Amino acid sequence: MTLYETRAEPLPEDRLRAIAGADYLTFTSSSTVRYFMSAAGGLPGGARVVSIGPVTSATLREHGLEVHVEAERHDIEGLVEALVADEGEGRA
Numbered sequence: 001m002t003l004y005e006t007r008a009e010p011l012p013e014d015r016l017r018a019i020a021g022a023d024y025l026t027f028t029s030s031s032t033v034r035y036f037m038s039a040a041g042g043l044p045g046g047a048r049v050v051s052i053g054p055v056t057s058a059t060l061r062e063h064g065l066e067v068h069v070e071a072e073r074h075d076i077e078g079l080v081e082a083l084v085a086d087e088g089e090g091r092a
């Protein structure tokens with residue numbers, strides 16, 4: 001019996017346009033990396049990549065992406081803290 005199934009959804013044009021103007025892209029799991037890369041085909045130039053932790057960072061690197069920020073605490077709050085700290089340093 002399957003408890004849940006993760007599925008990739010195609011990205012509509014309006015989301016692809018929004019992604020093209022993003023300053024940051026956050027990834028919370030390896031599956032989000034794989035599905036995003038499949039749907040979007042790559043990252044917009046200049047966007048900083050934020051990872052929730054080392055496993056997700058490894059998957060990002062496997063896809064040839066640079067990880068700019070990795071959360072110290074591997075949960076959503078840690079991810080947000082890492083992103084806010086990076087923005088506070090004026091890196092975006």
